[in-house]
Amino acid sequence: MPLSTAAKNAIMNSLVGREYNILGGTMYLGLSATLPDPSGAGITEPEAASGYERVLIGTYGSSATYKMGPASNGTSKNTTAILFPRAKTNWGTMNYAVFFTAATGGTFIGWAPLSEGRSVNADYVANFDKEAIQLSITDAA
Numbered sequence: 001m002p003l004s005t006a007a008k009n010a011i012m013n014s015l016v017g018r019e020y021n022i023l024g025g026t027m028y029l030g031l032s033a034t035l036p037d038p039s040g041a042g043i044t045e046p047e048a049a050s051g052y053e054r055v056l057i058g059t060y061g062s063s064a065t066y067k068m069g070p071a072s073n074g075t076s077k078n079t080t081a082i083l084f085p086r087a088k089t090n091w092g093t094m095n096y097a098v099f100f101t102a103a104t105g106g107t108f109i110g111w112a113p114l115s116e117g118r119s120v121n122a123d124y125v126a127n128f129d130k131e132a133i134q135l136s137i138t139d140a141a
Contacts, residue, residue: 008074008137015099015109016068016076016135017058024101025060027068027109029082029133031094031118031126040108043098046120051088054103074137082133084126091120097133 014021031052034044046052057067057078069079095117100106112135120126 005073009071012071012074012076012135012137014060016066016071017060017062018066018068018070018076020060026056026101027058028054028100028103028106029057030054030098030100031084031091031120032096032098032111033092033094035096035113036098036108036111043096043108043111045098046087046091046094048104049088050091051085052091053085054100055082055084056103057082068133068135076135077131078128078133079130081130082128084120086125087120087122089122091126093117093119094126099135 010019013019014025015027017025017027030045032043032045034042036043056065059065067078067080067082068076070076094114096111096113098111099109101109118126
């Protein structure tokens with residue numbers, strides 16, 4: 001069943017924390033070196049001891065946390081730069097953005113490939129400029 005634009009926008013807005021959803025209305029961005037599968041298996045995030053933390057990109061009802069814009073045609077882009085904490089050790093090459101409902105653990109929501117892998121070495125701050133992250137809901141073929 002293809003989704004309407006209104007349905008896509010409502011789902012996207014709830015996923016990025018701009019509207020309440022049954023998953024809790026909070027979304028975190030993480031990084032993975034490896035390709036996740038739909039269950040969330042295969043994710044390789046850097047260790048917390050290396051300085052890595054997922055970044056909050058939105059909590060329902062807290063506009064100060066919104067890093068993603070309102071959905072348009074089922075797509076949301078970051079409206080501000082997104083910065084990860086400074087790496088204490090090498091994280092390796094990060095190839096995927098991963099999305100969860102919590103800073104640690106939580107429900108895995110999905111992933112998107114980065115346009116190019118990012119090598120994150122010690123003392124580097126992984127960052128994404130405004131509109132560098134674009135999340136879209138697409139219809140299955």
